[in-house]
Amino acid sequence: MPKRDYYEVLGVAKTASPDEIKQAYRKLARQYHPDVAKENPKAAEEKFKEISEAYEVLADEQKRRHYDQLGFSGVETDFGPGGFTWQNFTHVGDLEDLLGASPLFRQFFGGFGFPTEGGGPSRIARGSDVELTIRLPLAAAVRGAHPTIEVPRSTPCSDCQGTGARGGTAFETCPECHGQGQVRRVQNRGFTQLLTIGQCPRCHGTGRRILEKCPTCRGTGRLNSVERIEVAVPPGVEDGAVLRIPGHGMAAGSGGRSGDLYVQVEFEPSATLRREGQDAYAETTVPLSTALLGGEVTVATIEGHANLKIPAGTQPETPFRLRGEGFPRFRGSSRGDLIITVHIEIPRSLSGHERDLVREALGAGPRATTGKREPIWRRRSS
Ligand SMILES: [Zn+2]
Ligand SMILES: [Zn+2]
DSSP: OOOOOHHHHHTOOTTOOHHHHHHHHHHHHHHHSTTTOOSOHHHHHHHHHHHHHHHHHHTSHHHHHHHHHHGGGGTGGGSBTTBOOGGGOOOTHHHHHHHTTOHHHHHHHHTTTEESSSSOSOEEOOOOOEEEEEEEOTTHHHHOBOOEEEEEEEEEOTTTTTSOBGGGTSEEEOTTTTTSSEEEEEEEETTEEEEEEEEOTTTTTSOEEESSBOTTTTTSSEEEEEEEEEOOBOTTOOTTOEEEETTOSOOOSTTOOOOOEEEEEEEOOOSSOEEETTEEEEEEEEEHHHHHHOEEEEEEOSSSEEEEEEOTTOOTTEEEEETTOSOBOTTSSOBOOEEEEEEEEOOSOOOHHHHHHHHHHHOOSOOOSSSSOOOHHHHHHO
């Protein structure tokens, strides 16, 4: 998008007085602020940014003079390498009375780490996110669960209003950055200038120099605590799924939005069950007699036990399907199946009497003369 002339953006004459510029900006800000421009907030934000950049330059006597003399190149170094950002805007105080009461306004600016009072020490910044992992029994994947977890929190110290200074007053404006919290460095590289903007090393971006530390928080401005939160894990959650709990991360500075809490769900590995999507897989071993004659065995399911009917003549490795004993679909009502592979236990040795009975019933194999097991080559050769 080609840049438009700043005077044109604000709709004022080149000879406009500072008051006229301010009035023009306020009028446009009212028009483009996010409460009004709900249909197309993205376009409104672009527009708002454009008028704010123009105002940032024209409201400042020196910047305006540079712009009048050299055009955009006269003010380039006032902003970061990528051009104007909300970090460069120092006149939000001119809007507070206009838009400050609107929560949308705060939300609108909240994401930019935007200074609230014309670059003053308090900043609207978003708190950091917190990530935790919880481990649940496999049955929770079917029924859901409501575990209570302990989340480390950092909240602003109330004794110093988060400033870290005794009583919230024992500080002065940082002499290095003059309260901006950031410093700009211009490096000359041959014919080009490199502008870098970084956090002020002296005050670490707070814009303040603490004269006397708050004894409650030892000057950090924050207090660590633990918050207990009940997490609703819905049925059907996959292993490794991440639940987002908005607003339960770290607290932000004054006026800012807290970060979010991300909870990763892990299920305890089961010794008997394997999960594949909505289906569960298990194995069981039945005695030869059960496979031959039929019967019933008890098998472990996700939540407990079930009886599995084994029909007479069941072959080794036959899969049986228990419908609806698998895992539920996330946010759905249907459940997968439990598939059980049946192994058959062949006795390793038989008594002589048992041999005779098997031989009689199944009519197989040569008669053994001794109780000893005979080598295979002999059996083959006979
Ligand atoms: Zn500083
Ligand atoms: Zn404190």
